[in-house]
Amino acid sequence: MVLLIHHPVSAASRKIRLLMSEKKMLFILKEEEPWKLSEDVYKLNPAGELPVFLNDGNTIVGNYAISEYLEETSKDISLIFGDARQKAEIRRLTDWFDQKFQREVYRNIVQEKVHKRFATGKAPDSQVLKIGLNNLLFHLEYIEWLLERKQYLAADTISMADLSAVAQLSIIDYLGGIPCEDFKTAKLWYSKIKSRPSFKDILKDSIRGILPAKHYADLDF
Amino acid sequence: MVLLIHHPVSAASRKIRLLMSEKKMLFILKEEEPWKLSEDVYKLNPAGELPVFLNDGNTIVGNYAISEYLEETSKDISLIFGDARQKAEIRRLTDWFDQKFQREVYRNIVQEKVHKRFATGKAPDSQVLKIGLNNLLFHLEYIEWLLERKQYLAADTISMADLSAVAQLSIIDYLGGIPCEDFKTAKLWYSKIKSRPSFKDILKDSIRGILPAKHYADLDF
Numbered sequence: 001m002v003l004l005i006h007h008p009v010s011a012a013s014r015k016i017r018l019l020m021s022e023k024k025m026l027f028i029l030k031e032e033e034p035w036k037l038s039e040d041v042y043k044l045n046p047a048g049e050l051p052v053f054l055n056d057g058n059t060i061v062g063n064y065a066i067s068e069y070l071e072e073t074s075k076d077i078s079l080i081f082g083d084a085r086q087k088a089e090i091r092r093l094t095d096w097f098d099q100k101f102q103r104e105v106y107r108n109i110v111q112e113k114v115h116k117r118f119a120t121g122k123a124p125d126s127q128v129l130k131i132g133l134n135n136l137l138f139h140l141e142y143i144e145w146l147l148e149r150k151q152y153l154a155a156d157t158i159s160m161a162d163l164s165a166v167a168q169l170s171i172i173d174y175l176g177g178i179p180c181e182d183f184k185t186a187k188l189w190y191s192k193i194k195s196r197p198s199f200k201d202i203l204k205d206s207i208r209g210i211l212p213a214k215h216y217a218d219l220d221f
Numbered sequence: 222m223v224l225l226i227h228h229p230v231s232a233a234s235r236k237i238r239l240l241m242s243e244k245k246m247l248f249i250l251k252e253e254e255p256w257k258l259s260e261d262v263y264k265l266n267p268a269g270e271l272p273v274f275l276n277d278g279n280t281i282v283g284n285y286a287i288s289e290y291l292e293e294t295s296k297d298i299s300l301i302f303g304d305a306r307q308k309a310e311i312r313r314l315t316d317w318f319d320q321k322f323q324r325e326v327y328r329n330i331v332q333e334k335v336h337k338r339f340a341t342g343k344a345p346d347s348q349v350l351k352i353g354l355n356n357l358l359f360h361l362e363y364i365e366w367l368l369e370r371k372q373y374l375a376a377d378t379i380s381m382a383d384l385s386a387v388a389q390l391s392i393i394d395y396l397g398g399i400p401c402e403d404f405k406t407a408k409l410w411y412s413k414i415k416s417r418p419s420f421k422d423i424l425k426d427s428i429r430g431i432l433p434a435k436h437y438a439d440l441d442f
Binding site: 061099 | 267268270279281283284285286287290293294305306308309310312313316317320321342363371
């Protein structure tokens with residue numbers, strides 16, 4: 001049985017949970033707070049990052065290593081598919097959300113609102129939140145642009161890129177921060193993914209001390 | 222023929238050049254300054270990042286997508302090898318350098334010294350450089366720890382993890398910033414990689430307006 005050390009506010013953890021659920025894998029979860037990781041987590045992952053994947057004494061850590069490991073060891077349902085060029089497009093957009101969106105949006109909104117509060121007790125800086133929100137609008141426009149060309153972000157079926165994107169977006173959604181009314185196509189795409197069985201557990205997530213936005217578990221957004 | 226749009230100060234560009242040379246691929250280079258990218262690069266890569274890989278009308282962008290694409294399409298010489306567990310270790314350490322080292326060291330030293338100067342004309346902030354240097358010492362210690370266990374960072378032969386590491390380190394080395402005397406094992410490992418044919422062109426690199434440190438092209442460091 002797989003054990004995943006995770007946290008609901010960690011986007012990489014959400015992505016790996018979604019990936020394992022899409023692959024119909026069974027797993028159990030153990031929660032660790034990213035702003036107060038235990039020594040045990042540092043022993044398993046010296047980078048001090050979530051999630052940590054444990055299976056029969058096999059420890060795999062880090063978003064990149066775990067995703068590719070799961071693609072390789074559990075091939076029946078693939079989230080990086082097609083020819084080499086198609087795979088490159090899936091990986092390009094996976095990286096877009098894992099790195100660029102994370103740096104420009106997640107850090108300015110989620111880390112500012114959640115991590116900062118629990119790590120330092122300080123209130124979020126409204127200037128930082130504003131930068132995050134502006135960047136979010138740019139990314140939502142890019143999502144709309146992509147969805148005008150394909151059914152999902154990188155292909156006509158769901159791929160790793162969509163999982164990376166919704167892993168981040170669903171945390172911002174929990175905090176009530178997605179201005180979805182102006183982005184109808186993106187909203188429809190997000191609702192469609194929210195309705196998948198793999199998303200069921202994510203909708204039950206709860207971040208200690210922070211109630212989810214009213215519509216968070218609402219399938220039509 | 223492959224065309225790689227790159228810059229000598231971009232670690233991801235250096236890594237892909239090393240990777241293609243290790244795979245004995247032929248390619249030509251076109252230079253673009255990261256702090257002043259042309260519209261053409263943004264059209265090819267909306268993320269506005271180097272390198273960009275072009276081959277017969279096929280455009281692949283981003284460190285992650287290009288590396289995995291090259292591993293998949295040019296399998297004779299592999300830099301992510303072994304069983305799934307071994308590959309996960311290679312990818313964990315590749316990510317360590319591509320992300321963690323980049324954030325903690327490269328950004329504070331190279332971006333502070335080079336990008337800032339060319340983008341804004343400002344001098345580097347000595348506090349930021351100091352943080353970068355302190356972080357570099359921590360990473361060199363980790364490299365030594367890894368090299369006590371294996372011949373190279375992730376295995377007993379050279380892997381993608383080593384390319385990611387030396388891509389970053391060689392830029393800092395060009396700027397004269399590696400305190401190598403205290404890290405004998407890391408120094409030996411770096412010299413060994415510097416002597417490989419794949420490194421030959423890297424040693425001829427020149428960053429406009431900045432002379433390389435005296436020992437930069439010196440094979441015994």
